[in-house]
Amino acid sequence: MPKKLIDIQGVSKSFGDNLVIDDLTLYIRENEFLTLLGPSGCGKTTLLRMLGGFETPDQGKVIFEGKNITDIAPNKRQINTVFQKYALFTHMTIAENIAFGMKIKKHTKSYIEEKIRYALKLVNLEGFEERMPDSLSGGQQQRVAIARAIVNEPKVLLLDEPLGALDLKLRQDMQYELIRMKNELGITFVYVTHDQEEALTMSDTIVVMNQGYIQQIGTPEDIYNEPQNAFVADFIGESNIFSALMVEDKLVKILGVDFPCVDVGFGKNKPVDAVIRPEDVELEKPGSGIIDGIVTHLIFKGVHYEMEVEAHNYTWLVHSTEMFPVGTMVGIHVDPFNIQIMKKPVSEDEEAIEVEE
Numbered sequence: 001m002p003k004k005l006i007d008i009q010g011v012s013k014s015f016g017d018n019l020v021i022d023d024l025t026l027y028i029r030e031n032e033f034l035t036l037l038g039p040s041g042c043g044k045t046t047l048l049r050m051l052g053g054f055e056t057p058d059q060g061k062v063i064f065e066g067k068n069i070t071d072i073a074p075n076k077r078q079i080n081t082v083f084q085k086y087a088l089f090t091h092m093t094i095a096e097n098i099a100f101g102m103k104i105k106k107h108t109k110s111y112i113e114e115k116i117r118y119a120l121k122l123v124n125l126e127g128f129e130e131r132m133p134d135s136l137s138g139g140q141q142q143r144v145a146i147a148r149a150i151v152n153e154p155k156v157l158l159l160d161e162p163l164g165a166l167d168l169k170l171r172q173d174m175q176y177e178l179i180r181m182k183n184e185l186g187i188t189f190v191y192v193t194h195d196q197e198e199a200l201t202m203s204d205t206i207v208v209m210n211q212g213y214i215q216q217i218g219t220p221e222d223i224y225n226e227p228q229n230a231f232v233a234d235f236i237g238e239s240n241i242f243s244a245l246m247v248e249d250k251l252v253k254i255l256g257v258d259f260p261c262v263d264v265g266f267g268k269n270k271p272v273d274a275v276i277r278p279e280d281v282e283l284e285k286p287g288s289g290i291i292d293g294i295v296t297h298l299i300f301k302g303v304h305y306e307m308e309v310e311a312h313n314y315t316w317l318v319h320s321t322e323m324f325p326v327g328t329m330v331g332i333h334v335d336p337f338n339i340q341i342m343k344k345p346v347s348e349d350e351e352a353i354e355v356e357e
């Protein structure tokens with residue numbers, strides 16, 4: 001297991017009376033591709049800016065390779081940032097843009113030329129030295145921004161929604177390019193996005209955030225297959241989410257009906273959240289599933305059909321390779337292994353009226 005590189009210890013940050021990051025603790029390993037994922041305004045950029053040295057936490061520490069860097073200036077950290085807007089100097093050539101920081105540091109001409117050649121090769125822009133930024137596409141400009149950051153030989157690259165301004169096809173190409181670059185460089189990437197597909201594609205580790213708190217840390221597989229709460233399940237992929245009741249071991253009441261499940265350890269008559277992924281809802285003949293419903297919506301998506309089924313006053317999302325036309329009566333079946341039972345957030349738990357045990 002690679003060793004810890006950055007240790008964020010109990011960090012908090014407010015702007016006025018807006019508490020944006022609340023007592024957040026997280027560590028980042030050497031050579032990790034770690035993604036901060038969450039809805040707009042949840043504090044991702046603020047956390048990244050504290051890593052980069054552009055914001056100072058009100059409380060807590062940022063430790064880098066065992067040293068406290070909380071108050072160290074951005075240019076004194078071995079951490080470089082690539083922003084969403086490429087921020088290239090438009091009156092300078094690509095080579096001059098990349099050379100800018102190195103000239104300030106008074107590196108020799110031959111050192112600078114060698115670094116530019118290496119960086120442009122890494123980002124697949126060999127021969128672009130004399131071009132001007134506005135003659136480059138958005139994706140190419142973003143590659144230059146990355147080249148400019150990596151010539152400083154950072155140990156960590158912070159990327160704040162770097163693909164946000166690109167169209168979908170280019171975004172997808174750049175996602176693979178970024179993974180390749182990271183592997184070639186052998187450094188740590190900390191990546192901010194609100195796009196869950198991007199996070200699932202690229203990351204070793206995903207940190208799901210909401211309202212300044214970490215909701216879950218895990219591999220893409222963990223986060224998708226075993227979300228720890230309804231927020232994560234809802235944010236990552238599509239889900240059917242129910243406020244449910246754990247009747248007893250292996251039996252959960254969803255929409256007033258008992259569904260067999262495998263989760264244990266919640267006790268009897270406990271309010272829980274139950275999550276069922278659309279691909280785990282099986283449609284059968286009416287009467288042969290657990291509950292019956294009617295198909296109200298159907299879209300062909302190439303690899304599968306997406307359907308909506310009305311059953312017990314709930315619109316179930318269903319993904320299936322089999323097509324059931326709108327108006328078909330169906331039975332809904334769910335394998336007990338495919339019902340994920342999770343604790344309700346504490347406040348709801350406390351308020352919930354528990355049925356006698």
Ligand SMILES: Nc1ncnc2c1ncn2[C@@H]1O[C@H](COP(=O)(O)OP(=O)(O)OP(=O)(O)O)[C@@H](O)[C@H]1O
Binds near residue numbers: 040042043046
């Ligand atoms: N310099 C600042 N002054 C005042 N408020 C700020 C400042 N920077 C961020 N905020 C506020 O902090 C909150 C979190 O912002 P932040 O940019 O960290 O969120 P985010 O998760 O990166 O969102 P997005 O995905 O939209 O960029 C927001 O409510 C924002 O308005």
